[in-house]
Amino acid sequence: MMSLESLSFSGVSSSPDKQDNKQLTLLYSTTVFLAREAFRRACLSGGAQRDWSQTLNLLWLTVPLGVFWSLLLGWVWLQLLEVPDPDVVPHYGAGVVLFGLSAVLELLGEPFWVLAQAHMFVKLKVLAESMAVIFRSVLTAFLVLWLPHWGLYIFSLAQLLYTAVLVLCYVIYLIKLLHSPESTKQLTLPVSRISQLLPTITRSRAFVNWKEAKLTWSFFKQSFLKQILTEGERYVMTFLNVLNFGDQGVYDIVNNLGSLVARLIFQPVEESFYIFFAKVLEREKDAAHQKQEDVAVAAAVLESLLKLAVLTGLTITVFGFAYSQLALDIYGGAMLSSGSGPVLMRSYCLYVLLLAVNGVAECFTFAAMSKEEVDRYNFTMLALSSSFLVLAYLLTSWCGSVGFILANCFNMGIRITQSLHFIHNYFQRSPHRPLAGLRLSPVLLGVFALSGGVTGVSEAVLCCDHGWSARLAHIAVGTICLGVTLGTAFFTETKLVHFLRTQFGRSRLSDKMT
Incomplete structure (x- = not known):
């Protein structure tokens, strides 16, 4: 019982x-x-x-x-x-x-x-x-x-x-x-009226829009493959039993903690801006054959979103490396922080960076692709799904539960490459270069490197076997470094700051209207 x-x-x-x-x-x-x-x-x-x-x-x-x-x-x-x-x-x-x-x-x-x-x-x-x-x-x-x-x-x-x-x-x-x-x-x-939301059958027109139905079928074939890539490690654990219950329990906890940012921030952003790009752009046309003001808006938004994804993901990666052990120790005690938990958590921090960039890149890619391009992309997804399952099984057999995260990183890396290639080709004949959003200012990158070094030394000296006073000092060091990093981002990434202010203002206006 x-x-x-x-x-x-x-x-x-x-x-x-x-x-x-x-x-x-x-x-x-x-x-x-x-x-x-x-x-x-x-x-x-x-x-x-x-x-x-x-x-x-x-x-x-x-x-x-x-x-x-x-x-x-x-x-x-x-x-x-x-x-x-x-x-x-x-x-x-x-x-x-x-x-x-x-x-x-x-x-x-x-x-x-x-x-x-x-x-x-x-x-x-x-x-x-x-x-x-x-x-x-x-x-x-x-x-x-x-x-x-x-x-x-x-x-x-x-x-x-x-x-x-x-x-x-x-x-x-x-x-x-x-x-x-x-x-x-x-x-x-x-x-x-609410009854109009129910299914209706009339003789004057078809039951469904066949263009939408064909596009749905293309995405339907893709959904099988995407589900394997999204929940692949769970299928491997469920069907192949490559990990014992103890390792699965620790992996599940780290996965739930690490994916909090993805669920709370990245997923809503991806869903909302997929709708935005799908409404602004027409699927069957490239950037050169669309309304140029719409293309300019889409490019500017995509650039800012990519910048935001890189900045958020890099912040989590840099500070997550130095604070993974402390976070697990506070959450679950020595059972989590002394075993494979910290290594899993640090690996997941890197995965979050790739997850952030992939989410933004794919939300544009899938909104702009034509039906034929979606069908071609499905073949890539098929090869990627097969290789991911094999790689996940091999890496897990070789290095334990961290192999799942490494396989996911490989998966995300390939998907990002595919999406960035599509975006590059899409805007190639236009004056817009939204992929510039992947580049941060050299000053900000230097501050990230310095923060990573300082917090790494702080973890080695103060965490996690020196009592709560040392832990609080370690947290204070991280808080100062994070404040300096965000302050530097505020002054160096002015286009992103303007974009965030604009979006925040629109969301407040939308809330008032609804």
Whole structure:
């Protein structure tokens, strides 16, 4: 039976429930990604003159597709993967069913999500996800304290509540908005009542826009490969068992901590500016055959985003090397900070830099590619996915869990190269050079190098076996270095500062309007 100890940090390294919850989360994320990713990319790319009824009809196809993937992957999880002993981990089968059901439930809100994203309802997205996380956390804590013997029912029911709250937030918000004539007129929504968001069949036009459908199919083929690259290490761990539970537990903790910045900053930026680039640029034309004012705006934004990604990623990499051990020691004690944890965390800091640049580069690339270019890119993704899985298995067998991160770095490096090559060719016949955003000023690079050296020496002298006074001194050294670095960036990267001020002003204006 599951006890409170198996949910605490001290039980992470060997808790079967923790491992099986991770497998169920992988089932959920795979189902949702394969069912909706292609539709999101294709349906957010249309212009203002699109027929929204056809777009919404296409989006509703994610639900039957989600049912198909949920049933297929649920069968794989129950029949092909190793099922835990019911006496040790009870209710695993019910967990598979409930996580699959939660994936389908989340897909019911896809038309509402795309409509909200297309009209830049940023505050709604933040509010919906925050409320869903809060409700899930509260229910999990309550069930763990009062009904710990429920085992995986706890995580499954909490996940089901998460998706229900997420969908309801979008539905209730749009219903309320559509009942406000002033807001509807001000935001020029393509629907006037909630029933128009449901599937509609008419004889006067096709059920879906076939151009969008073909683009969706191109992205759909790509979504298989991208999911392997995104969750590849989890598939290797789940299907091949290359790491024991202890190493998997430490890797999972480091991965969750290291990906916080990616989830909180990089992912929202990528999603928001993918919509921006898809609306500003036309897919079938290169930069020389588009409106030059739109190309200039897109190039300026892309340059600033690349600069921001490099600056943020480099800051995390430089300071993460010197403070990984301290962060893990504070979070989990000696069990994390004295083993492979610090090496994993430092490697992940480098991976975050590549992740930041890749996110920005790919959000432009996928927004600007034509259908034919997406199809050609799929062949590259196929080769990359195969090589990534092989490399992840070999590196993990050779150097343990850090091999997953090294394989991910290789994967990101190749993807960045592909995207930068596309961007270079795209703007080659125009006067704009957005790839200049990858270059930081020499002064700022010097300050980064100096900060890395100072904090490295500080870690060796003060951390982490000299008591809290030494640790606080180490933190103070890092704070001073970080302040100097950010101050230098403020005075040397003036274009980026102007861009951030402009975006912050627009976001505040958008919040007031909504």
